[in-house]
Amino acid sequence: xxxxxxxxxxxxxxxxxxxxxxxxxxxxxxxxxxxxxxxxxxxxxxxxxxxxxxxxxxxxxxxxxxxxxxxxxxxxxxxxxxxxxxxxxxxxxxxxxxxxxxxxxxxxxxxxxxxxxxxxxxxxxxxxxxxxxxxxxxxxxxxxxxxxxxxxxxxxxxxxxxxxxxxxxxxxxxxxxxxxxxxxxxxxxxxxxxxxxxxxxxxxxxxxxxxxxxxxxxxxxxxxxxxxxxxxxxxxxxxxxxxxxxxxxxxxxxxxxxxxxxxxxxxxxxxxxxxxxxxxxxxxxxxxxxxxxxxxxxxxxxxxxxxxxxxxxxxxxxxxxxxxxxxxxxxxxxxxxxxxxxxxxxxxxxxxxxxxxxxxxxxxxxxxxxxxxxxxxxxxxxxxxxxx
Ligand code: EPS
Numbered sequence: 001x002x003x004x005x006x007x008x009x010x011x012x013x014x015x016x017x018x019x020x021x022x023x024x025x026x027x028x029x030x031x032x033x034x035x036x037x038x039x040x041x042x043x044x045x046x047x048x049x050x051x052x053x054x055x056x057x058x059x060x061x062x063x064x065x066x067x068x069x070x071x072x073x074x075x076x077x078x079x080x081x082x083x084x085x086x087x088x089x090x091x092x093x094x095x096x097x098x099x100x101x102x103x104x105x106x107x108x109x110x111x112x113x114x115x116x117x118x119x120x121x122x123x124x125x126x127x128x129x130x131x132x133x134x135x136x137x138x139x140x141x142x143x144x145x146x147x148x149x150x151x152x153x154x155x156x157x158x159x160x161x162x163x164x165x166x167x168x169x170x171x172x173x174x175x176x177x178x179x180x181x182x183x184x185x186x187x188x189x190x191x192x193x194x195x196x197x198x199x200x201x202x203x204x205x206x207x208x209x210x211x212x213x214x215x216x217x218x219x220x221x222x223x224x225x226x227x228x229x230x231x232x233x234x235x236x237x238x239x240x241x242x243x244x245x246x247x248x249x250x251x252x253x254x255x256x257x258x259x260x261x262x263x264x265x266x267x268x269x270x271x272x273x274x275x276x277x278x279x280x281x282x283x284x285x286x287x288x289x290x291x292x293x294x295x296x297x298x299x300x301x302x303x304x305x306x307x308x309x310x311x312x313x314x315x316x317x318x319x320x321x322x323x324x325x326x327x328x329x330x331x332x333x334x335x336x337x338x339x340x341x342x343x344x345x346x347x348x349x350x351x352x353x354x355x356x357x358x359x360x361x362x363x364x365x366x367x368x369x370x371x372x373x374x375x376x377x378x379x380x381x382x383x384x385x386x387x388x
Contacts, residue, residue, distance in 0.1 A: 001363040004143045004356070010133035011085035015077045017139035019146060021363065022062070024070035025371035026150055033057045033075070036145035036348060040138065043344030044189045045205045045215070047337055049135075052081045057142050068146075070369055075142045079135070088126065104129075105325040108333040110314030117325065125325075125334060134252040134342065137349045144352020147359035153371065154362070154378060157181065157224045158355050160347030162192045163307065164218035165201040166208070170194055177224060177303075190344050191219075205341045212317030216253065216310045217343035221350040223358055226293060227382070228301035230361040239297025240361055247353040248308050253342060256309035260292025275302070282386075304358070308350045313338055 002021030008014055037055045055077055062073030082089065088101060104125035107113030116128030148158055159181045163170045172194055179186070179193040192198035201217075208215045231240025245257040265273045275286035286302050293304035315338030324331040366377040 001367055002147070002356070002360050006136055006139040006143075008079070008136060008139065009089060009130035010079070010135035011081055011089050011130060012079060013082050013089075014079055015136065015139045017075045017143050019062075019073045019075070019143045022068050022070070022073060022146060022150065023363070023368060023370050023374055024068055026068040026146075026153065027066055028059075028063050028068055028146060028149055029066055030057070030059060032149050033059070033142050033145040036141050036148070036352065037077070037138065039184055039188075039348045040141045040345050042188060043191065044202055045209075045339055045341030045344060047339045049081060049337065049339075054078075054080060055138055073146060075139065077138050077142065089130070103326075104334045106322050106331045106334045107325065108314045108316070108336070109320050109322060110311065113334075114322075123325075129336065132252070134339075137251065137352075140251075140356075141348055141352045144349075144355045147355035148351065150359050151223075151355060151362065154375075155225045156358065156362075158221065158351045158358075159183070159224075160191070160219050160221040160351045162190055162198075162201065162217065162343055162347060163220045165190070165341060165343050166204040166215040166217060166312075168197060168200045168204050170197050175220075175222075177222065180220075180222060191347055201343075209340045213340075214312040214314075214316060214338075215341040215343070216312040217341070217346075218307055218309050219343060219347040219350055220305065220307050221248075221347060221354050222306075223293070223304040223354060226299050226301070226304050226358065227362075227378075228299055228385070229381070230299040230358065230365060231294070231297050233296035233298055240299060240357070241294045241297050243357050243361070244294075244304070244306060244354060247357045248306060248350055251308070251310075251346070251349050251353060253310045253313060253346075254308055255311045258307040258309070259294055260305055261290045262292070265290060304354070306350070306354065308346065310343060310346055313340070313342060 004017055004019040006017045008016055034057055037057060041055045058076045060074040060076055062069055062071045103123055107125050112128055112132035113125045117125055161180045161183045183191045183193055187198050190198045190201050192201055232238040241259050248257045273290055275288045275291055278285050278287055289302040293299055293302040315336045319333040319335055322331055322333040366374050368374045
C-alpha cells in the first residue's frame, strides 16, 4: 500500500527518501517530521558526527498548503559533513596528479565491511561502510514521522523507551504508558522511565567510552489504540508479527526482536502464557498482554509491544583483530568515527519502522485515496465491531 526507498552515503552530499502511497488530505507540516529527527539526533553515547549535522529535512514534493496530495513525498536531508569529505566521496574519478585515495582494507568484525567487499567485489571497505552506516536511519525516521502522523489521525500512538543498556536493566514490570510517552521530556539523554536506572545506564556508557569500547542494549516500542484486525493469518507474508519483526530487524545493529513476552513464554506453561479473554458487556479485552497485541499474525486490540535487541556497535576505539585484505596478514580493524551506544536514539528509529508497518497494514484494510474515504471505511468497521 505504501512503500519507500532511501538513498545516500553517510558522507555523500545528502540523504533522500521517496514515500509513496500516503493518501491525500493528511495534515502535514515541516515540524511533524523535524521533531522526530531532533529526537534521533541527540542522546548519550553519540559520537562527534552529532555536533556537525543539523538533520534538517526539506519536503520537496507531495505536500501543498499543509496537506498531502496523494503524490509521492520526496524528502531530503543535507549531510553537513560532506564538505569535509569532498575528495574521499568524489563522484567524478580523481585523476589529478598526486591524488591517490588510501583504501581501507582491514574490515571490522561485526560490520558489513567484509561481507560487502566480497559481495560487490570492492577493493576499498569505504565503498561498503558509507551505505551500511546508520546515517541512513535519518530518512527512516523522516518517513516514519509521516506514517506516525497518519496513525495519529486515527488515535493511534507510538512510543518507545530504553529498557536495557549493556548489563543495566530496567526492572519495573508494570509499564506506565504515560511515562513512556513523555520520556523524551523527562529523560532525553537516555530515554529511561526510571531515574536511578537511567543514571546507571549513563554511567555504563561513560565507562564504555573510557575503555574505548561500545555498548548494546534493548528498547521497547509500543503502539496503543491499534484496532483489532490488522494483518492476517492466511499467508506467511501477510502475518503482521512477521512483517513487524522483519522491519525492526532491518535496523542497523539489531540482532533480535521479541513480541510481547515471547522469550519468557518459551519456557512457561501454556496456562501461564495465554491472555484470558474478558468482556465488560461492551468491549472484549484481555486480562494480560503477553502476546504483545498479536495473535495469529493479526492485531487483537491490545497494545502492540515489541522489544528490539541491539548488539554493541562494531566500530571500536580499541580495534579487534582482523586481516589485511591485500596481504592476508593479521592486522587491527580499521578505526572509523562512530557512536559509543545507539540505544538512547534507537527507540526513535524503531518507532519509525513500526509506524511504517502499521500504517501500511492500516491502509491495506481501510485504504482509499483520501483521508475522508479512509475515515468512512474505518468508522464503518468500528461500528460493526460494536455489534459483535
Ligand atoms: C550516524 C552517522 C555516522 C555514525 C553513526 C550514525 O556518522 P560518522 O560515521 O560520520 O560518525 O556516527 O553510524 C553508525 C553507528 C554506524 O554503525 O555506521 C547518524 O547520523 O546517525
